[in-house]
Structure formats: C-alpha cells, structure tokens
Amino acid sequence: MAENKYLIFLGCAIPYRVSAYEISSRKVLQKLGVELVEMPEFNCCGLPLDPVSHEMMLILAARNLALAEQKGLNILTLCPGCAGTLKKVNKVLKEDKALREEINRHLKEAGLEFKGTADAKHIMQVLIEDVGLEKIKDTVVKPLTTLKVAEHNGCHILRPREFIGFDDPEDPKTLKTLIEATGATCLDYMDETECCGAPSVGVSDKIALQLARDKLNHIKMVDAQAMITICPFCHIMYDTNELRIEKMFNETYGIPILHYPQLLGLAMGLSPEELAIGELRVDASKILKQIAEGEK
Amino acid sequence: MVEKEPIKASEIDTKFKYEITKMHGGEKLMRCFQCGTCTSDCPVARFSETYRPRQIIRMTQLGLKERVLNSDTLWLCASCFTCTDRCPQGVEVASVIRVLRNLAAEKGIVPRVFKEQVSSVLDSGYAYKIPELRMKKRESLGLPPLPKGNPESICKTLRGLGFLKHLEKQGE
Numbered sequence: 001m002a003e004n005k006y007l008i009f010l011g012c013a014i015p016y017r018v019s020a021y022e023i024s025s026r027k028v029l030q031k032l033g034v035e036l037v038e039m040p041e042f043n044c045c046g047l048p049l050d051p052v053s054h055e056m057m058l059i060l061a062a063r064n065l066a067l068a069e070q071k072g073l074n075i076l077t078l079c080p081g082c083a084g085t086l087k088k089v090n091k092v093l094k095e096d097k098a099l100r101e102e103i104n105r106h107l108k109e110a111g112l113e114f115k116g117t118a119d120a121k122h123i124m125q126v127l128i129e130d131v132g133l134e135k136i137k138d139t140v141v142k143p144l145t146t147l148k149v150a151e152h153n154g155c156h157i158l159r160p161r162e163f164i165g166f167d168d169p170e171d172p173k174t175l176k177t178l179i180e181a182t183g184a185t186c187l188d189y190m191d192e193t194e195c196c197g198a199p200s201v202g203v204s205d206k207i208a209l210q211l212a213r214d215k216l217n218h219i220k221m222v223d224a225q226a227m228i229t230i231c232p233f234c235h236i237m238y239d240t241n242e243l244r245i246e247k248m249f250n251e252t253y254g255i256p257i258l259h260y261p262q263l264l265g266l267a268m269g270l271s272p273e274e275l276a277i278g279e280l281r282v283d284a285s286k287i288l289k290q291i292a293e294g295e296k
Numbered sequence: 297m298v299e300k301e302p303i304k305a306s307e308i309d310t311k312f313k314y315e316i317t318k319m320h321g322g323e324k325l326m327r328c329f330q331c332g333t334c335t336s337d338c339p340v341a342r343f344s345e346t347y348r349p350r351q352i353i354r355m356t357q358l359g360l361k362e363r364v365l366n367s368d369t370l371w372l373c374a375s376c377f378t379c380t381d382r383c384p385q386g387v388e389v390a391s392v393i394r395v396l397r398n399l400a401a402e403k404g405i406v407p408r409v410f411k412e413q414v415s416s417v418l419d420s421g422y423a424y425k426i427p428e429l430r431m432k433k434r435e436s437l438g439l440p441p442l443p444k445g446n447p448e449s450i451c452k453t454l455r456g457l458g459f460l461k462h463l464e465k466q467g468e
Contacts, residue, residue: 010442010443012422012423012426013423013424015434015442016424016426019433019437019439023437026439038440038441038443040441040443041443041444041446042443043417043421043422043443043445043446043449043450044417044422048410048413048414048417048423049413049414049423050375051398051410052401052406052410052411052414053398053457054319054320054321054394054395054398056454056457059453059454059457060417060453063449063450063453099320105456106454106455107453109452109453109456110449110450110453112453155374155375155377159376159378159380159381160377160380160381160388161381162381193378194339195339195340195374195378197339197340197374198374199373199375199376200340200372200374202407202409203371203372203409204344206343207340207372210343211339211343
C-alpha cells in the first residue's frame, strides 16, 4: 500500500461539532504531502454501540475495514476512539478465525468480506511513523519558541495496550515529541494520562465535569498557556465545558484548547483563519498575539 | 448499588460467572483476587460515591446477577481502560463491565444516551444526528461532502442479530 495515501475516516463527533479539527488536519496533512481519499461508504466506527451490543460494534467496525480493503488503502482517523476500535477489531478478527467467519456471515449480506489486509492509524501515528519528525520539522517556518503548552492524549489511542500497541500508555511520548517539533515547550504535569471524562457525559455530567476540572487545575498549576488535544471528544470536554466549569466551581482558567494540527499549522506559517482557530470557544487571542510578536 | 441489603442465598445465580467467562472480554473474570488496583486507579471512582469496579467484579463472581445488571453504576465506566491495563491478574476489567452492560441491555436496561446513539446509527449511519445545516456549512468551508452513512447497508449487515428486533421494540 502506498505509504502516504489514506482513506480519511471522520467518525461521528467531528462532522457533528468539531469541524476545526478536520479543517486544520486537512491543511497540515496537505502541506506534509499526505494524500487523503474520501470514502462515501464509511459509517460510524462502531464504538458507540459497544456498551449495548459488542457484536453490533464488531460488525460495524469490520464493515469499515472491509471497505478499506476493497480500496487497497489504509485508514487514517482523526479520532482516537475510531482508531482504537478499528485497530482492536482488526487484531481480534485476524486472530480469531471462528469470530471472523461469524462476522463475515453478517457482512456478506451487504456484499462485503473482512480479510484483514488494511490497517487503521490515528493521525498522530501517521505523523510520527509515516511522515516522520524530520519532514515535520522541515515544514516549521515559524517555530513557536515562546509558547509553553501541555498535552492531553486520548485514552483510546493508548489503551488497552495489548490491542493498540502504540506508544507507552503510562508515559506517552508521541504527542510531546510532535508538540516540541513546532518549537513550543511541552510541560509535564500531574496525572497527564487521566481520562477527560467525556464518555460519562449523559450518565453523570457531574462526574465528567469534575474530571475535566481536575485536568484544567493540573495544567494551570504548571502555568501552561494552552492545552493540546488530538481527540474530538477530549476537545469538546475541555473547550466547550471550560466556561461551564469556571462558573460551576467559581474558578478562572482561561486556557485555550487547541487541536494539535492547529498548533502545527501555526508553526507552518498558516493563518489562524485557515486553521479555524476562530471556532474555539475559549479565546486563544492571547497566544496568537504572543506568536505574532515572537516573529518580529 | 444496594450494597447494604443483606444477600439472600436465593439471589445467587451460581452459573452467572460462567455465562460471563464464555463471552468475549469476560474470559479472565475468575482470575480477580480483589486487590483493588482497578478501583484505586479508576478516574471515575475518584469522583463517584458508588462506582467501584472491584465491587462489580466481585458481585459478578458471586453470582449476584440481578443486582449487577440493575445497577446504575454499571453505566458510569468511562471506558478509559486504565483498569484493564493495570490489572496484575490480566482481567480485562473494562471489558467485563461491557459484557455486563450488554447483558443488561438485552433485558432492556440502557440509559437513554446509549439508546439514542444506537438508533441514530441505525437511522443515519452516525451516532449523532448531523443537522442539514452542518452539511451545508461543510460546503461553504470547502470541505468535501460527508460519507452518506449508508444506513440501508448497515441494517443489512445487522439483520441477522436477534438483538436488533428487541431494541426496535423498546424504541416503540
């Protein structure tokens, strides 16, 4: 399979309400020579159905993988949930012949068959493994050297380790390395790998918001000027809810939450408009100003 | 969870644990020796008075089927998989909880948020109903059209699941 050509897999959350992530990802991937192919036959990865029916999840994920196999291309996802699900199902079905046959009986109804010949990768994995750090650094024309940020990984691109096999879930380095490639400093902070709480929204908003607040607190403690995410759900959790948390707990954070491709795009010299930074709920003008002044 | 109610011998379903260990993700349930790593590392347990993964595992091992499947706390797990990764006994804790959720769902016990996502996928191919306006906005932003979601094709592949009918009935 061609190394830098992928079927783009958007999932549900991104088209629903996180288009800034898609816009900025497409821009930076284009700059890096990654070709994205649209796939009108894709559907939900299956993850949201797993709590209700594991079998349904397996069928939906296998359907997407089988479609990619037909095209002879690997999948690039922006959402760690989609990447994690597709990776896990790919591994399980490749190894478990009986299960594969069972799932294929269902897929046959739609004229599809899972063979296990396509891979699914998250954008972060494509950047570090296929594009490579050197190429990324070469595109950085405006290093963000004055900026100090904190990273937040999405759980599903790291865990469960046995199925995902990417980076170290206890001490992940990829996102940090990618952030540092932009010239920005990536700060360490307490409980870095802690979940954002998004999956608990709708079941207990209170618990979900307390989790998000904890993270914002830890990031504030080290004086990070922004949080960098690579997951649409984590982003919604922090960006959309930051004001709500501030009100609820009578606290002030004022920490803008940027999608990693937005940060990289700024370092590539793309404008905030091109990267849809205006779509962020938490005002990022302070760091944009700082970046602009840094250039002078 | 009603932990304070004394457990009656008649409540115990001695076969329940084997039901779980036969299912994908539940295989290693019996390895749990109650060390509590899952609960102490659980981000949700930190902020919840009631959610304790260790307790759910123990109740499952003991065969307290009805209590477990009817428990609200079953649905609090954020599926971050920290418990699964850190379990010294290799129990896939989060997957055991998912198995239990699936069994609860078969009995019709599903929080609305999960039920809505399933019906949205069946109707549109997406877990959320994406408004027309969003689709139009994509055009003005210069983004390619979204995949159509292909609900007909999805439903074809899911037709063989008896479960689907059950869920549709509940939605009525």
